[in-house]
Amino acid sequence: MRVRVDHGADAAYFDLTHRPIKDSAELADGIIVDYDDDGRIVGVEILDVSKRTDDPAVLKQLSFELPPVNKANRKQSIRLWANAMPDVESSMMTSVEYDEDDRELDITFSGGKTYRYFDVPLDVYADLLDAESKGKFFNENIKDVFEHNEVRAAKAAV
Numbered sequence: 001m002r003v004r005v006d007h008g009a010d011a012a013y014f015d016l017t018h019r020p021i022k023d024s025a026e027l028a029d030g031i032i033v034d035y036d037d038d039g040r041i042v043g044v045e046i047l048d049v050s051k052r053t054d055d056p057a058v059l060k061q062l063s064f065e066l067p068p069v070n071k072a073n074r075k076q077s078i079r080l081w082a083n084a085m086p087d088v089e090s091s092m093m094t095s096v097e098y099d100e101d102d103r104e105l106d107i108t109f110s111g112g113k114t115y116r117y118f119d120v121p122l123d124v125y126a127d128l129l130d131a132e133s134k135g136k137f138f139n140e141n142i143k144d145v146f147e148h149n150e151v152r153a154a155k156a157a158v
Contacts, residue, residue, distance in 0.1 A: 002014075010048055019036040021042055032044070092135035096108075103119050115151065117146040117147070119146060
């Protein structure tokens with residue numbers, strides 16, 4: 001499951017599977033459920049999400065309750081992180097996302113551009129999240145190491 005918060009649109013999306021969406025239905029005002037071909041729920045979108053919580057600040061750092069990482073559960077914890085798109089505390093980047101199946105790492109930089117890095121091991125993603133300096137780790141371990149493409153350009157200022 002992935003949870004994404006679009007602060008500009010004030011919406012949250014809970015992606016429960018990777019199956020394609022065939023149909024959608026608004027179950028309540030601003031709460032939309034997406035279904036696949038078999039009528040199974042694949043995702044839920046909540047509009048005006050900041051108005052639906054007592055503390056809208058929690059949406060800025062939406063995170064999952066994960067067990068502490070140690071040698072015994074490191075791989076399990078990393079897999080849980082891989083399904084989230086955490087905001088990161090860094091002057092260089094704003095968020096990272098990892099697709100374990102495709103071994104792809106998406107990094108959105110402070111300027112708004114998003115790049116996809118290919119064939120990235122799960123441990124590199126985990127080490128990036130754990131790094132005290134995300135920018136330093138990126139420059140030393142990702143930047144010139146993995147092939148990459150720009151997947152989303154920064155939005156032009158109006």
